[in-house]
Every structure is written in C-alpha cells, then in structure tokens.
Amino acid sequence: MSRIISVVGFTIAAAGLMLPVSAFSQAHDAHGHAHMGQIVSCTDLATPPWNGLPDTDRQQVASLQQDLAALNTPEAAKAAGFFPALGDIPGMGVHYVNFTRAQRGKDLDVNTPDQLLFASIDGQDQLVGAAYSFTDVPDTDVPLPFDSDLASWHDHPQFARDGETLHMLHVWFVPSSNGPFAGLNFWLPYQTAGIEIPNPCWMADEADADRIRNVSFALVPVTRTVERVNRAADATSTDGAAGATNYSTGPSAERTEMLSALDAAARADDHDAWVSAADRFIADLNETEVSRVQGLLGVLGTNQMSSAERDAAGIAQPRSGRRD
Incomplete structure (x- = not known):
C-alpha cells in the first residue's frame, strides 16, 4: 500500500496538478532527451487490432480487451476492486489500481493486469487500456508479457526502496500515437478536448x-x-x-x-x-x-524511460521516495 500511495503523490505532481511553473521550466532540458515513444507503422501498429504485432501478441491483446470489457465504466472497475489512484495524467488518463494485484510482486499474469486506464472520450470516461507493474532491481529478468520488440519495461526508482525500481508496461485498447505499448498516448488529450486526432x-x-x-x-x-x-x-x-x-x-x-x-x-x-x-x-x-507544456513533456517523457535508457542519455535517476 505504501508503494501505491507514493505513486499517487508523485504522479499528481508530475501531471502538473501541483507543481508551479518554475518547476516545469527545470524540465526543459530533460525534454530534449526524454523518451517520446517509438515510431511505428501507421498502417498496422497505430490502431487496433494491431495487425503488425506478432499473432500471439495481437490475439493476447484482443483477448485481454474482451476479458476486461465488463469493466468498461469506472463504476464497474470499482466494483471489481480497481480504484482511481493517480489522477488524470496527460497521455495516460486515470490509472485505476487493484491494490491486491499490485502487491503480488513479480508473479505477473498477462490476463490479470493490476491497473486499468480510463480517459474521457466523447464526454464519457472510457476504458482505454491496462497496465502491469512490479518492483525489482533495475536490470530485471522478469519476462515481458508480450513478444513484440515494441513492448519494454519503463521504470520509476522514486517509487521503490534504494536499489530497486517500479517497472511498468502499458497496453492500449484504443488508437495510440506510438503503438500498442507506448508509455504516452498523445491522442488522448485530443480526444478529451473533442479535437480530431491527426493522421x-x-x-x-x-x-x-x-x-x-x-x-x-x-x-x-x-x-x-x-x-x-x-x-x-x-x-x-x-x-x-x-x-x-x-x-x-x-x-x-x-x-x-x-x-x-x-x-x-x-x-x-x-x-x-x-x-x-x-x-x-x-x-x-x-x-x-x-x-x-515543455515541463509536462520533459517530466512525463523522462518517466517513460527505463533506468538504463536514462543512464545512456545522461539523465539523473529519480531518487527513491520510499522510507522502509
């Protein structure tokens, strides 16, 4: 539970709901190095059913979406044990966390993500994706739940004790600017604002x-x-x-x-x-x-990188926020 609470505090700040403008200005340099997402094929990896994925991944994403279809409203998600914990984060929406699943450690099951992602589209909060998370050393050997090279863990050292980090992976059920496993989906703010997404x-x-x-x-x-x-x-x-x-x-x-x-x-x-x-x-x-805008891009982009990617880019690792 303490891990989830620390996630809540950081993410709200990172989303710009609590930070002053001066703090955002400090993220300008990070924006130039931050991970803005991989470029994907616009014909078969930008929109479900993600035909450019390996068959096993495509079928798994479709199966996962079908299994979670009954949880497509915030009310249904709450009834199933998922609760909003992270605020409305640009490019991600609202994370609904299942606290029981979040405590299972490295024993992941691709069919049971510990988080659901909701975003406002057409004036309604809609299920747009899911996420997996666990705590381990930065160089984790926990296998990814999908085979595609597009799938990769990003991590948050500030949400774990020293020497460990919180690893995460998103999977999208809606069109995504940078593919089905992107850390940030830049189409969501357009859809929330009622503006048609670009090609x-x-x-x-x-x-x-x-x-x-x-x-x-x-x-x-x-x-x-x-x-x-x-x-x-x-x-x-x-x-x-x-x-x-x-x-x-x-x-x-x-x-x-x-x-x-x-x-x-x-x-x-x-x-x-x-x-x-x-x-x-x-x-x-x-x-x-x-x-x-620049602060959001810098902070959120940097937080969609792995520890190894931040090291390679010369970006300082966030400090641990845990006091165990």
Missing part, C-alpha cells in the same frame, strides 16, 4: 511529431467539450468540430477558432492545413502555457 502517418516526420506532441499537451487544460463550433462556411451549421473550453473561463474566440481549424484540417486529412493551424496555435501559447 498517425504524420508521426514519422520528427517536426510533425513534435508539433503533434506540443499541441496534445497544450490541449490538456482544455478539458471538457461545451459546444460545437462551426466548421462549415454556413454560420448556422453546428455539425462537426467540437469546441472545448477550460473549466473556468474558456478559450477566447480566437483560440476557439484555432481549435476548430485544427479539427477541420485533421478531419480533411489536410497535412499542410494542419501544420499551419498547429503552428498558429503553438505560437499563440503564452509563456506560462509554453513552460507547462
């Missing part, structure tokens, strides 16, 4: 991928859809793009138009129009928003 093939170009990631995390404060904004020339039409607003005051009319342009370009699969809309939106971010 996944655009992730292959690093400049486009960087735009996609920055827009994604810039949308994080834009957390609920409140109205339809006009995508057509007819000002009386309300079909199509979903406008989104902050919980407090909402975006300006100009910002709302930018969001509509992003949505329309993605729906039209118009790359040049989307790049233009994204560049305009990013340029419109104020200093606080830029610091927050």
